[in-house]
Every structure is written in C-alpha cells, then in structure tokens.
Amino acid sequence: MNRILKAAQILRAALREIFDEAAYERFLRRTHVISSKSAYADFCRERESSQARRPKCC
C-alpha cells in the first residue's frame, strides 16, 4: 500500500513538474509573493525568456 501511495505521489509530482505547476510554486517562493493574476503574468514572462527557447523533439 505504501508503495502504491509513493508511486502515486511521484506520478503527481512528475505531472506537476511537466505542467509547470511546481515551477510556478517555486517562483512564488523565490519572489515572496502569493498567487495572483499579476504574479502568474510575471511567471509566464520569466518562463518565456528561458523555457520557451527549449526545442521540442519530433
């Protein structure tokens, strides 16, 4: 049971990482702000300057 729970936690963490939710949380912690429209807009801007440059494979 513990193993299943751990697997589910890891899957959730992987999905949150893939879908940038974890990155947004880190951004909020790093910039010491709470989630808001403007905070998310700032996060998107930061993301665009770094992550949007990464190629996607075929």
Added chain:
Amino acid sequence: MPCCYALGYRFYSKFIAAKILALDALRATPAERLENGRDFLVTNKWVVFGHHFAAIAGPGPLVGPVLAAQFGYLPGTLWVLAGAVFAGCVQDFVILLFSVRRDGKSLTEMAKEEIGRVGGFVAYAAVIAILLILLGVVALVVVNALKDSPWGTFTIAMTIPIALSMGLYLRRIRPGKVLEVSALGFLLVLLAIWGGQWAAQDPAMAHVFTLRAPTLAILIILYGFAASALPVWLLLAPRDYLSTFVKLGTIALLAVGIVALHPTLHMPALTRFVDGSGPVFAGKIFPFAFITIACGAISGFHALISSGTTPKLIARETQTRMVGYGAMMAESAVAVMAVIAACVLQPGVYFAINSPAGIVGQTAAAATATISSWGFPVTAAEMQALAQAVGEQTLFNRTGGAPAFAVGMAHIFSQSLGGATVMAMWYHFAVMFEALFILTILDAGTRVARFMIQDALGHIYKPLGRTSWYPSILATSALIVGAWGFFLWQGVKDPLGGINSLWPLFGIANQLLATVALCVATTIIIKMHRARYAVVTLVPLAWLVAVTFTASWQKIFDLNPRVGFLAQARALALGPATSATARLIFNNRLDAAVTAVLVVMVALVLIESVRQWIGVLSGREEARIKEAPFVMTRLVEERG
C-alpha cells in the same frame, strides 16, 4: 521486446556507466551547485524521467515506423530495438552525462569546446536546418491527415479557441492551475471530436470545413506566423500543456489496448518493397529504413534535449543512466507500438491509404487494381466501407503516415473499447492527437528557430536581437515561417505526395545531427583516456555515417527519378511541360543542394574530430577536456 530492453539496460548501460563514464555519486551536479530555483534545481529522478520523456517523445516515433512498415514489420522492429539499445539510448545517456559534467552546456557549446569552432558552427547550422525541414514535413503530415476531412478539420480548428480559453483561464481565473485547466481543455477537445460528426453531416458546415491541401497549407502557415508572434501565454503554452496531456494519456491508453488485445499482425515480415520500389517512399531497405525511423531508434534531436533542460535537474550523476538511457528505451517502445498499429491493418488497406495517386492511379478502381497486382488484395468496396466506418469520404492517397496510424489505432481501440460503432470516434481522436501534437511542434519550433535567428542577427544589428522588439519579431517570424512554409508548399504540390521527398530529407538531417552528437561523445571519451572503450560510440557513429552518407548520395545522384532529386529534375525537364514544371525542377535541385550542404558540413565535423582523436592518441595533442571542477556533493542523505 521487453527482454531486449531489460538486457540492454541491465548489462550494456551498466557497462557504459561503470567502465567508460565512471559515474560518481559523490560529485555534485550543476542542479546542486548552481541551484537557483529556476533552471537549475535538484529534482526527484522519476520526475526528471517523466519530464525528459515528455520532451523527447513526439510524433516522430509514431509516423516514421508507420512509413517504414512498407518493408514489412520486421526491419522496422529490429532497427527500433537494436538501434535504441546500441545507439539511441547510448547517445542520449552519454550526452546527458557530459552536459551534466559541463554545467548543463548545450550540444552546440560542447561541440565548439571539444572539437573546435567548426563543430560548434555545424551543430548550430544543423539545428536550424533540421528545425526548418522538420516543421515543413510535420506540417505536411497534418495537411495530408486533414485534407477533405471536415470532421478532422473542425476538431483541430476547435482546439485553437479551446487553447485561447485555457490561456485566459490560467491568466485571469485560476492562475497556475495547469493540470486542472488541461483536464478541462481535454474534456472540451473530446466534445469537439464528438461535435465533429455534425460538422461532417451538416451540408453547410461540411462545405466550410472540407478543405483542399493548398488551402490547409496556407492556413497552417498563417497559424504558424500568428503563434510565433503572439504572447506565449495566450496560445503557445496552453496548447503545449493540452497536447502533452493528450499525448501521455494516449500513449498509456495505446499500450493498455495492445497488451489487452494482442492484435494479429497482417503485414508480412518482409514485403517485396525491400528492393526499393515501395509506393510510400522510394529507396532500398538500406539505407532508407534507417533514416525513415529516427526518433524510435536514434535521433540527433534528443541530444538537444539531453543537453538542454534535463542536465540542469539531475540530482546525482548515477541518475543519468536511468533518465538518459531509460527514457529513450520508453520512446523506443512507443515506436514499436506504432509498428503494431500499422501492421494490424490488412496490407492492401495500408498501401491504399499510404500510396500517392501518382503511383497507384487517380481512381479507386485503378488504385485497388494496382495494389492487388502487388499481391496485397484490396477492393474499392472494402476501402469505401472502412472510410464510412471512420467517418471519412475517402481513405485513398492519405499519405504521411498519420491517417494509417489513426486507422490502426482506431482498429485496436475499437476492438478493446466500444466496438465498431465508435471506430469513427477513435479514428478522429487519433487524428486529433497527432495533429494537435504536430501543431504544438510548429508553434514551439517556429519560436525556437526565431530566437536562434534573433540571437545571430543581434551580433549584426543589436535591436534585431531583442526578443521583445516587434519589428524584429515580425521579420524573423516571417523568415522562419516562410522557410518551412516553402518546404510545406513543395510537399503539397509534389505529384508523388511530398513525403517521398521530404521525409528522407528530414531523416537525413536528423541523423546527421546524431552524427555530430556521437562525434562529440567519442572525442570526449578519447580525451578521458578511455579510447579502448570508444567503440561504444564509434560503432553507432560509423553506422550512421554509412547510412546518412549513402542515403544522401542516393537522394542526390540516384538515376531513378523517384529516388534521386537530380534525376527527378531531369525527368521533369524531359517530360511534358506544365505550369508547375519549372517550380518542381527548382524544388528538386534545391533539395539536392540542401542535402549536399548538410553532408559537407557534417563531413567537416567528422574530419575535425578524427584529427583530434589522432592528435590525442599519438600524443601530439594534450587531452584537455572542459569539465567543471569536482565538487563534493552535500546531498549526503541521498548518497549510495
């Protein structure tokens, strides 16, 4: 199949890890040393695995094996298995580790530092060339899947307002709740698939959404331009999230469907087309099977991912084996699923879908007669019934691989979930899945190429390098979209279906990038004084050089007009002149020139690398590698 992967992972990757790379669990990785909470971040190894797999898995391992199935199921399957275990996984693994030891540097930077300026320049040029050819060819796959298909076109058109709504929802209503909005977006896409049948049945709607290939090509070119110039949060990011969500779910579903159903393969192990006379694309099994299937076996593009985001997340060197080698094995398994999806179809049906009208004839009767004469019986009535079952007007001449994959996938799904009554839904789900993902690559690829061009132009005139300066954004977007749009237009107008010319060109470009990556890897291994083990990267390198150089030579100089670009240009010049003849001749000569330039550039890298190897091995040159200095890890609790 699982045995090959298990043996490869358990023994071969462990041998590489221990004897060549000497992975060191005590050495701090850039994720630890340079952690900034942004790009560099110590991350759970399974999370990195998922992230890396999501980045490397695209439509390539689905489309390539479907096209190569014209040789039978065996060549593609063997190449996918052996290529992955001995070449693709090795490339991804070693490049990932070398990037980790160099502060997460990119392949281009490593090529410049370890091989020389020529290496860096060629890697840069190869990346741009591959991006442009890739974008043109994948756009062609979408055009061929959606032409004369009101249902499919409606569904894909609906994904644009869905993505825009997702962007606005994320920005204004629930900031940052991407998983939640992706699930909502997925439900809306399912609704759009279901609604597509009404669009196909209603005469007025069907008229609007029944589009011919040139019209679709123009719309996709305009879309690519808009997606490149719009703010990333509005369209690019939401579509990216949506397509990743759909992709991961569909791959999992397909795996479950195949395991549950154990479908029978109808395609023979080998077909008569190993002699090079195949209708899907011309050329013999060697070298063309090995450039047609790239991503499922070895893909140079993966080296960009392995030296991009992933090395900045790895917590310990020892995890590079599981992430680099393991994720590529998972991608290879996806390619095997694509082979199965193509080969569960009756061969006659497979060839009727994938053969261009220029080869099998313009009418259903002519096409079925030609295909049946090859020993793969199929009737017009059978094709008509299949088209009706999947909600299409016709399935003849749907080249590009995506429609055949969609029919195979619908066949597998409908037998395990829902029966024949929902086959049309499954077919359009599969088309939507492929088209959605390909359009995401168009968005992201155009933007990445735009940034690369802007970076380069910034050295000439500073404002051009500013990614927020709109004149520069518009000019470089137009340049990139115009370049891949040219290849797309060429494919749409090609009487042989476009895929015949463009997919090999893409395969050659992609495998040439893998050649550059393996040159970098071999050079570093030799400089690490592990020359006696360099065979691990030298053998795949030698194989790729043989494959790509032979394929390039044949694509340029072969006397068969279906294979050689120059021979086709000559045949066109000698044939009856039409309004399109001059353009087709020019296109073929341009393709020949592009191939030649790519090969010459990679030959330069190869020569430069060999010069380095000889210098180091003979003691004339010092073996100086550019690794970051050793720093002891502080992640003591995770050692071991």
